[in-house]
Amino acid sequence: MAQDATRFYINGEWVSPHSAARQDLINPSTEEVFAEVALGGGEDVNRAIAAAKAAFHGFAKWSPAERLDLLKAINAKVIERNGEIAEAISTEMGAPTALACGAQAPSGIQHFSEIIRVLETFDFEERLGTTIVRREPVGVCALITPWNWPMNQIATKVAPALAAGCTMVLKPSELAPLDAVILAEIIDDVGAPAGVFNLVHGDGAGVGSALTAHADVDMVSFTGSTRAGVAISHNAAATIKRVALELGGKSANIVLDDADFSTVIPASVRGVMLNSGQSCNAQTRLLVSESRYQEAAELAAATASAITVGPSDSNADIGPIANKAQYERVLEMIEKGVSEGAELLAGGAGPPDGLDRGYFVKPTVFGRVTSDMKIGREEIFGPVLSIMTYSDVSEAIEIANDTEYGLSGGVWSADQTRAYEVAAQLRTGMVHLNGASLDPSAPFGGYKKSGNGREWGKYGLEEFLELKSVYGANA
């Protein structure tokens, strides 16, 4: 496993940062320092962007077949080092080993494999009579990623950017940078041309702002908070660069009365608690009809109370919250839920039994939550579920849409057609019918303040392409 994140990968070399600032990396299961991350500055960003800019001209000319070979070589090493990537993620953000090995690390393989599949047949040229529409790489990209599904979010950006023929500077989360170091080692190992991929560590105010304002960056692809998404959009505006944003959510999960509550409610609760609730697409508002509230409340409370919490190297169902700031925010939101008068059905603000050290939170369920409560409106990003009630299906849809976000959602019904009709009325980028899984080939992204771009599969590749119309070609 990568031991620290104190060097940057720029122009094909591991280099020392220009800036001397460093920050401790804290294991959220133990609250102990286990490594350091260097916090770069403007000089480091300038160096990395200059390298990416210099490499662009050559790399953009690579054929799709050449780019496929590069992606396949990277993916083979990502597969080979999956265990190390899982260990890094587990240590830096607290995912239990089973989740880190079974989902967090393999999500990198999933996105590289999918983009390879897409690139095999993708048409970069389209003919309209004597006009040729070309799809060309957008240019130098700044990729900025968070700590909650770190390899997933890095791979959803790096893989399509390479497939498109872009060059890039990756700034991973300063709180979980080690899996990115492993990916940089892999890209170095397979002999990618110098400057095509660059890695600079740092925080949002330093490296993040310098990247997004830079005149030589053609596109920013960002995943994280809506707050940072707004700041990035402002910062990028003066240079008219393309900005793709994958932001927060407060997704609704509508359970219709004909669904089987005994399986649907436990599955819904477990879905929210996965990754300690730190997923942008978590369906954190569970909507049931008023007449079935009591049944849903009891099932949800029993399910949440049975979910085990423990350190990342244990067999617990969920690990700690990934960092101290987020831990404090989740506890504050739980206290807010109580003070706002929601019914506390399971969990609460104290630490789980026997876990006095580490950022552990009890799986928490609130009932009788309404859209005017803070816990019914704001993204909590922790193991906290809010149950809300509706009187009829049209009110359920109204409540589901009564949010500034629009990332994901769910509809459960014994009648698939009815579920689909409800899904069609949700103002959200993704909807799961009866708990269906995500599809790596389908677009991932949101409406409203959940973002403005789409990732994954061919839709993710298209984000990194410019369109050029060439008129007057031979018929």
Ligand code: NAD
């Ligand atoms: P954040 O948005 O502040 O950080 C995510 C990434 O953006 C990090 O790499 C960070 O360094 C960078 N960044 C921050 N401010 C920036 C700026 N002004 N310019 C450029 N880059 C910037 O997220 P956070 O503070 O770690 O978490 C706060 C909240 O964000 C959470 O409570 C949660 O609600 C949400 N969140 C959402 C996602 C998601 O996948 N949508 C992921 C993480 C956090």
